[in-house]
Amino acid sequence: MTSRSQKTTPCGFLRNFTHLLIGCSFTTVTTLLPGNALSTVHADDPPQVASQNKSTPPVASARKPLFDGKSITGWSNPYEWGKTDVVDGELHLTGERKYFLVTDQVFHDFEFEGEIKLPEGKSNSGFMARGQVEPNRVYGYQAEADPTERRWSGGLYDEGRRQWLNPLWKQPDAQAAFDRNRWNRYRIRCVGNHLQFYVNEVPTTDYFDPADLSGRIGLQHHGEKGQMVRFRNLTVRDMGQHQWVPLFDAQTASKSAAEGEIIPGWKAIGGGNWTVADGVLQGRASVEANEPNGLLYCTRQFANATFRIVYRFTEGDSGFFVRSKITDANPFVAGVQCEIDDSDAVGGLYQTGGKGWVAKPLHYLDTRFPPDRRDVVRAQWNQARQVPATPVEGDTPADPAVKPWQTMVVSVHGKRIVTHLNGCLAADFVVDDLAESGTIALQLHGNQNLEIDFRSIEVLEPVSK
Incomplete structure (x- = not known):
């Protein structure tokens, strides 16, 4: 994707809420799309309240x-x-x-x-x-x-x-x-x-x-x-009850990886470099290397699922793919990605190898909110974009180079993809031909300087009794 200019407006809304989100060990992941099912999309109508979720209903107790x-x-x-x-x-x-x-x-x-x-x-x-x-x-x-x-x-x-x-x-x-x-x-x-x-x-x-x-x-x-x-x-x-289960964090990173894996349960393809330092997953790419796109993809397949990613972004263009298929040729993936960068498009939905942008952040605003409520949502979005740095062990709070940890949550249920950035709704879109299941992947965009860290990636799962 091409780079996009950034426009942000300081705002005091959501400060306490986003601080709560960032202060916890949150994480978000998404699922990737098998095959070339790169979807057609509904217009920005309010989501139909007839549920898109086809997951098996939980067992309920007596009323x-x-x-x-x-x-x-x-x-x-x-x-x-x-x-x-x-x-x-x-x-x-x-x-x-x-x-x-x-x-x-x-x-x-x-x-x-x-x-x-x-x-x-x-x-x-x-x-x-x-x-x-x-x-x-x-x-x-x-x-x-x-x-x-x-x-x-x-x-x-x-x-x-x-x-x-x-x-x-x-x-x-x-x-x-x-x-x-x-x-x-x-x-x-x-x-x-x-x-x-x-x-x-x-x-x-x-x-x-x-x-x-x-x-x-x-x-x-x-x-x-x-x-x-x-x-x-x-x-x-x-x-019942749901809980966040790590697909990657400092504890899982310390375990032994199987043959061909970069970290347990994850493999790499394409350009760039993936390493783990002090329990943090680091993705790096450079212009000088002149390499194609790179991906780190999960060896598990997912259908309906919600993911949480905690990341720290410095420069470049990255993304989190949902229900996608890994391919042999650049860009090595076919599917929908949730944009991760420092532009106005962060949290939007992009079809790699397909239609391009299908939903920019706040695409829903003019159709779901009356005019007198839209400025409140815009202010909350600007606040979510400007979350202050939350130091963790090893960081120097006074160092301006220390970037804030961001929390993205991605829900994929039926054909519907919902993304949140630091607690604020970015996109809520129905993709008609989204695959029924697929893998999830992290992207390193090729031919650019890129630096991104991931502290944790989790999936929301029912608690077994």
């Missing part, structure tokens, strides 16, 4: 009640304000400031069901899914209950963090699901990094996000004085 109809046993209010009453088998929340009633139990993968009734007049509420709890603060994923004219009930709001992730702008079927004049049933399904919301059995949100894999279920009162929000029939099914 159990979260509310006994008589007391708030199992629930607590982490705020110094707000009142909860139990009346006729219902939970009644009142208050003059926003607060949440949350479960004592932390949930991982689950399916929750509950009913909500909003009062007449100005009101707002919702259900927290995997809520993060601190004294006088609850933040995280919220399934919105919004009775205003915009009708975004069932949309995904990141409370106390990134604001709207899935507003229901121009999604008429989802917007019509909530009925202000009746009890409304919500079903919330969280499995791995996949979030699905239903309002009265109408699908309203189908979203992949890397922020939280566990948390508490919560009920919101938005703080409208004199207004009471009612909840009932609250149940949950445990659906």
